[in-house]
Amino acid sequence: MNAGTLKQILLITDGCSNQGGDPAAAAALAREAGITINVIGVMERDIIDEKGAAEIQNIAMSGGGVSQIVYTKQLSQTVQMVTRKAMTQTIQGIVNKELKHILGSNGSIEALPPEKRGDVLEVVDELGETVDLDILVLVDTSASMKPKLETVKEALLDLSLSLNARMGNNQFSVFIFPGKRKETEKLLDWTPKLESLAAIFPKLQTGGITPTGPAIHEAIRHFDRKRKLRGYHTHDDGQYFEESI
Numbered sequence: 097m098n099a100g101t102l103k104q105i106l107l108i109t110d111g112c113s114n115q116g117g118d119p120a121a122a123a124a125l126a127r128e129a130g131i132t133i134n135v136i137g138v139m140e141r142d143i144i145d146e147k148g149a150a151e152i153q154n155i156a157m158s159g160g161g162v163s164q165i166v167y168t169k170q171l172s173q174t175v176q177m178v179t180r181k182a183m184t185q186t187i188q189g190i191v192n193k194e195l196k197h198i199l200g201s202n203g204s205i206e207a208l209p210p211e212k213r214g215d216v217l218e219v220v221d222e223l224g225e226t227v228d229l230d231i232l233v234l235v236d237t238s239a240s241m242k243p244k245l246e247t248v249k250e251a252l253l254d255l256s257l258s259l260n261a262r263m264g265n266n267q268f269s270v271f272i273f274p275g276k277r278k279e280t281e282k283l284l285d286w287t288p289k290l291e292s293l294a295a296i297f298p299k300l301q302t303g304g305i306t307p308t309g310p311a312i313h314e315a316i317r318h319f320d321r322k323r324k325l326r327g328y329h330t331h332d333d334g335q336y337f338e339e340s341i
Contacts, residue, residue: 100227100228101227101228101229101230102132102183102186102187102227102228102229102230103130103131103132103230103232103319104131104132104133104134104161104179104182104183104229104230104231104232105126105131105132105133105134105159105161105231105232105233105234105312105315106134106136106175106178106179106231106232106233106234107133107134107135107136107155107234107236107308107311107312108136108138108171108175108233108234108235108236108248108251109135109136109137109138109152109234109236109241109306109308110137110138110139110140110144110148110236110238110240110241110244111144111148111236111238111240111306112145112147112148112151112306113151113306113307113308113309114305114306114307115279115305115306115307115309115310116279116307116308116309116310116311117309117310118309119151119155119308119309119311119312120151120154120155120157120158121158121309122308122309122310122312122313122316123154123155123156123158123159123312124158124159125312125313125316126159126312126315126316127158127159127160129316129319129320131159131315131316131319132159132160132161132182132185132186133155133156133158133159133160133161133312134156134159134161134162134163134178134179134182135152135153135155135156135159135161135162135163135164136163136164136165136166136171136174136175136178137149137152137163137164137165137166138165138166138167138168138171138241138244138247138248139165139166139167139168140167140168140243140244144165149165151308152165155308155312160185160186161182161185162178162181162182162185163178164177164178168244168247169247171244171247171248171251172247172250172251172254172255174251175251175252175254175255176254176255176258179231179255179259180224183224183227183229184220184224187220187223187224187227188205188220191205191216191219191220192204192205195208195216205217205220224262225262225263225264226262226263226264227264228264228265228266228267229259229262229264229265229266229267230266230267230268230269230286230319230322231255231259231266231267231268231269232268232269232270232271232315232318232319233252233268233269233270233271234271234272234273234280234308234311234312234315235248235270235271235272235273236272236273236306236308237272237273237274237275237300237301237302237303238274238302238303238304238305238306239302239303239304241302242302245297245300245302246297248297249293249294249297252268252270252290252293253290253291253293253294255290256268256289256290256291260288260289265288266288267286267287267288267322268284268286268287268288268289268290269282269284269285269286269287269318270282270283270284270290270293271283271311271314271315271318272300273306273307273308273310273311274304274305274306274307276301279305279307279310279311279314280307280310280311280314280315282318283296284296286322
């Protein structure tokens, strides 16, 4: 079975969007485009209010992904857990579609006898290690995120190390919102390595609006540009890197 390339948006934020429309509606468009959206809400000592917590959950639900609200110190472990959980869910969905095609409308992993279910879940685990994965990270850089950005950087570097231990190919891209000159700004274009973030993150400026919806729309467009340009670019690391800070 060929699961193709799994596409994920990983949104890291600590509050409510306040400009640019409903981010849950943008997440639904991403899902229609075959992109899963996972959302991690980051707390320090403050508690994310009910509106912010509901928005985080709604974005992930509309985007077919996973949401989690955590304290900063738990971020690295959570980023890896959420990414892998969403990957497994996506693969299980692909497998279930194949089973429905083969077995009819009642076909699903859960409907299989225990011995067959174990065999299928082994296939899911194997695909999780071998499938290609594109992850676009959206980082909220509003003022309240300033003390958390160092931990966000470390969490993303840990994620890169963890996922690069897989057999499948990984490509990462990183955007921030708001940017210096516009609502969303690209830090890294598609690359298999995130080490460059160590130099870029200390230079980031925080503050301003939280345009989560427009950031998701820009992420969708970036996936589309990658698809269109795939035939014109090799996988040379340098051709996928762009630093904007």
